[in-house]
Amino acid sequence: MEKDSKSIKPIKNVPLVEQVEDHIMQYLKANKFKTGDALPKEIELAQNLGVSRNVAREALSRLRMLGIIESKKRKGMVISEPDLLSGVERVLDPDFLGEGTMQNIFELRLVLEVGMSDILFIRKKSKDIDILQDIVTRESQDPECTDDIKVRLAYEIEFHSHLYRMSRNNTLQRFQSMLLPVFHYMMEQEARLELKPKKGSISHQDLVDTIKNGTPRDFRENMREHLTPHYQKLIRQKS
Amino acid sequence: MEKDSKSIKPIKNVPLVEQVEDHIMQYLKANKFKTGDALPKEIELAQNLGVSRNVAREALSRLRMLGIIESKKRKGMVISEPDLLSGVERVLDPDFLGEGTMQNIFELRLVLEVGMSDILFIRKKSKDIDILQDIVTRESQDPECTDDIKVRLAYEIEFHSHLYRMSRNNTLQRFQSMLLPVFHYMMEQEARLELKPKKGSISHQDLVDTIKNGTPRDFRENMREHLTPHYQKLIRQKS
DNA sequence: GGTATAAAATATGTAGTACATAATAAGCGC
DNA sequence: GCGCTTATTATGTACTACATATTTTATACC
Numbered sequence: 001m002e003k004d005s006k007s008i009k010p011i012k013n014v015p016l017v018e019q020v021e022d023h024i025m026q027y028l029k030a031n032k033f034k035t036g037d038a039l040p041k042e043i044e045l046a047q048n049l050g051v052s053r054n055v056a057r058e059a060l061s062r063l064r065m066l067g068i069i070e071s072k073k074r075k076g077m078v079i080s081e082p083d084l085l086s087g088v089e090r091v092l093d094p095d096f097l098g099e100g101t102m103q104n105i106f107e108l109r110l111v112l113e114v115g116m117s118d119i120l121f122i123r124k125k126s127k128d129i130d131i132l133q134d135i136v137t138r139e140s141q142d143p144e145c146t147d148d149i150k151v152r153l154a155y156e157i158e159f160h161s162h163l164y165r166m167s168r169n170n171t172l173q174r175f176q177s178m179l180l181p182v183f184h185y186m187m188e189q190e191a192r193l194e195l196k197p198k199k200g201s202i203s204h205q206d207l208v209d210t211i212k213n214g215t216p217r218d219f220r221e222n223m224r225e226h227l228t229p230h231y232q233k234l235i236r237q238k239s
Numbered sequence: 240m241e242k243d244s245k246s247i248k249p250i251k252n253v254p255l256v257e258q259v260e261d262h263i264m265q266y267l268k269a270n271k272f273k274t275g276d277a278l279p280k281e282i283e284l285a286q287n288l289g290v291s292r293n294v295a296r297e298a299l300s301r302l303r304m305l306g307i308i309e310s311k312k313r314k315g316m317v318i319s320e321p322d323l324l325s326g327v328e329r330v331l332d333p334d335f336l337g338e339g340t341m342q343n344i345f346e347l348r349l350v351l352e353v354g355m356s357d358i359l360f361i362r363k364k365s366k367d368i369d370i371l372q373d374i375v376t377r378e379s380q381d382p383e384c385t386d387d388i389k390v391r392l393a394y395e396i397e398f399h400s401h402l403y404r405m406s407r408n409n410t411l412q413r414f415q416s417m418l419l420p421v422f423h424y425m426m427e428q429e430a431r432l433e434l435k436p437k438k439g440s441i442s443h444q445d446l447v448d449t450i451k452n453g454t455p456r457d458f459r460e461n462m463r464e465h466l467t468p469h470y471q472k473l474i475r476q477k478s
Numbered sequence: 479g480g481t482a483t484a485a486a487a488t489a490t491g492t493a494g495t496a497c498a499t500a501a502t503a504a505g506c507g508c
Numbered sequence: 509g510c511g512c513t514t515a516t517t518a519t520g521t522a523c524t525a526c527a528t529a530t531t532t533t534a535t536a537c538c
Contacts, residue, residue, distance in 0.1 A: 016492070017300055021330065029334050041518055052493040054293065057520090061256055061297045062304050066327070068335050073500040074518050081337040084344065084417075088305065088327055091260065095268050096307050098320040104410035105323060107358055111411070115354020118463065118470055119346055122477055171343035172350070178323075217460060224357065224456075231357055238361055255521075280489060291522040296491090312529040313489050 020049055021059040028079070039069060039077040065091075085174045094181045105179055106186045107234065110227055112176075113160065116167055117220035120211065123168045129212050135159050136204045149191050157183070159204050190233065202226040259288055260298040267318070278308060278316040304330075324413045333420045344418055345425045346473065349466055351415075352399065355406055356459035359450065362407045368451050374398050375443045388430050396422070398443050429472065441465040 024045065039045070046056035060077065063069045067082030094102065139145055139155040146152075157180065164176040202225040210219045224231075263284065278284070285295035299316065302308045306321030333341065378384055378394040385391075396419065403415040441464040449458045463470075 021304075025330060025332065029332060032334075035335075035337070043518080054494085055492065058297055058300045062301055063330065065257075065260075065301050065304075066330055068330070071519060073520080074502060074516085076518060079335065081340075082331070082335060083340040084331065084336070091264055091302065091305055091307070092321070092323065093264065093268060095271075096274075096318065096321060097323070098274070101320075101322040101410060104408045107406075107408050108411060108414075111351055111354035111358060113354070114357070114459070115350035115352070118353070119350060119473070122473055167346075169343045169346050171340060172347060175347075217463075220353070220459065220463075221456060224459075234358070234361055282489080293523085294521065310490060312491080313487090313531060315489060 016051060016055055017058045017062075020051055020055055021062055023049055024059055024063065033079050035079050035081045037079045038075075039079070041076055083174070084171050085178060089174060089178045092178065094185055097182065102182055102186060105182045106230070109176075109179055109183060110230055110234075112172070113163065113227065114220055114224050116163070116172070117223065118216045119167045119169065120163065120219065121216045124166055124211060128162070128166045129208065131162055132159065132204075132208045132211070135162065136208055139204065149188075153184070153187055153191070155204075156187070190230070201228070255290060255294055256297045256301075259290055259294055260301055262288055263298055263302065272318045274318050274320045276318045277314075278318070280315055322413070323410050324417060328413060328417045331417065333424055336421065341421055341425060344421045345469070348415075348418055348422060349469055349473075351411070352402065352466065353459060353463050355402070355411070356462065357455045358406050358408065359402065359458065360455045363405055363450060367401070367405045368447065370401055371398065371443075371447045371450070374401065375447055378443065392423070392426055392430070394443075395426070429469070440467070 028039075033039070040048070042053060042056050042060060045060075046053040049056065060069065060071075064071065065087045067080055067086040069077050070080045071077040097105070135155065135158050139159070142151060142155070144151045145155065161176065161180075164173050167173065202222045204226075207219065207222055207226060210222045214222075267278075272278070279287070281292055281295050281299060284299075285292040288295065299308065299310075303310065304326045306319055306325040308316050309319040310316040336344070374394065374397050378398070381390065381394070383390045384394065400415065400419075403412050406412065441461045443465075446458065446461055446465060449461050453461075
């Protein structure tokens with residue numbers, strides 16, 4: 001049952017930590033570890049893998065960051081239940097993402113918001129619509145909104161953020177919160193290029209009305225229309 | 240390290256590695272490190288942070304996993320350009336994701352495929368359509384396709400995978416490849432519950448025709464229709 | 479003087495030891 | 509049995525030493 005890690009595999013091109021990391025994952029999967037199960041102590045892991053405790057700890061630290069394992073002082077380590085993005089969002093920062101990735105993420109946002117229409121209609125509650133309406137009302141009554149681009153951006157983000165929240169999909173929400181800074185950056189860049197508000201023909205108020213009385217299909221197409229300025233940017237880039 | 244009894248450190252329940260990790264990130268951001276810039280040697284980092292080299296290395300190892308830094312033997316460490324999901328996909332495995340997260344991911348897939356229509360139309364090339372057509376043709380001529388659910392699933396995945404590839408959005412593609420195992424799992428589960436193929440009224444061939452001759456809007460709505468069986472599952476779950 | 483080769487220097491990679499910390503279990507006086 | 513102290517145990521942190529790879533410098537030789 002226990003595997004023999006003595007077998008030679010001196011493929012040293014990949015860092016040892018990475019190998020250990022993979023080995024541990026493989027070990028966990030092979031033995032069908034489930035949430036709550038206790039892992040061997042790191043000393044044993046290290047010895048069985050033929051590496052120093054230091055290296056084993058580095059690998060385990062990575063798994064810990066990803067939320068795959070948790071460790072307590074005397075109890076040892078147990079399998080945990082991460083959600084997709086836990087651990088990553090803390091560290092992943094737009095400052096370190098390349099231009100291309102930023103672009104990808106921006107597109108991803110467009111895809112998500114157009115695509116999530118049905119989910120929104122399945123999960124929407126009357127309170128959500130009230131909240132959206134409140135945002136839109138405040139936005140329309142705010143005198144700064146036409147002047148200060150920052151203010152306008154804030155409303156924009158607040159509105160769209162609540163849409164993600166309405167999805168009741170935690171992964172989706174966290175993803176959006178990760179993307180927010182990137183979104184910010186791209187929007188500001190766009191805004192700098194073309195000073196005109198350049199709003200689509202569909203306003204936030206229209207979107208609220210649609211989600212209130214319309215169909216998922218209506219909302220999807222209206223959202224697409226609302227995002228038209230951004231899409232046009234993509235089309236321009238193509239050529 | 241000597242302990243300072245005069246200052247009552249507020250709750251230290253955050254592991255040191257995590258603190259160091261955050262500190263390093265903060266340091267990099269504050270000093271506006273750009274891709275290719277060299278980091279201080281880990282000894283210095285450790286000393287400046289007042290921690291052992293070991294801890295510093297663990298933190299750096301995490302950043303390395305995320306693709307934020309790279310290190311070479313004598314040259315030291317330099318800032319690298321990660322894309323959103325690098326490093327994560329290697330380790331994150333559906334075996335360790337909770338039922339709820341799996342559900343979230345499955346929904347995410349529905350959202351993405353409905354939402355990516357416009358991107359597809361912007362980026363599509365005639366060769367892509369040929370490829371899709373080829374898949375569909377093979378699928379329709381395969382006698383096993385009606386019997387073996389595995390075979391049908393393979394075609395399903397092949398077809399939808401190419402859609403992601405057509406987006407030419409690397410982040411999106413890698414995301415999909417991450418999601419693939421989950422997708423597999425959920426599909427099999429669905430298939431087990433209801434033995435009937437339960438296909439939507441829109442076939443893969445219809446989708447190909449639409450992407451060839453239709454509009455983004457058409458494709459969007461057809462894809463939505465194609466995915467109807469899955470959406471109905473969501474609606475059932477709501478009640 | 480120029481090229482080739484050897485040696486030194488340097489930062490990361492790996493190993494090993496020692497001790498601190500926290501949480502649990504065991505022991506013990508009563 | 510209760511309440512206390514004391515061991516025990518696995519993770520957390522620190523420190524040291526050496527390996528490895530790569531650049532720089534030095535040296536030898538023609």
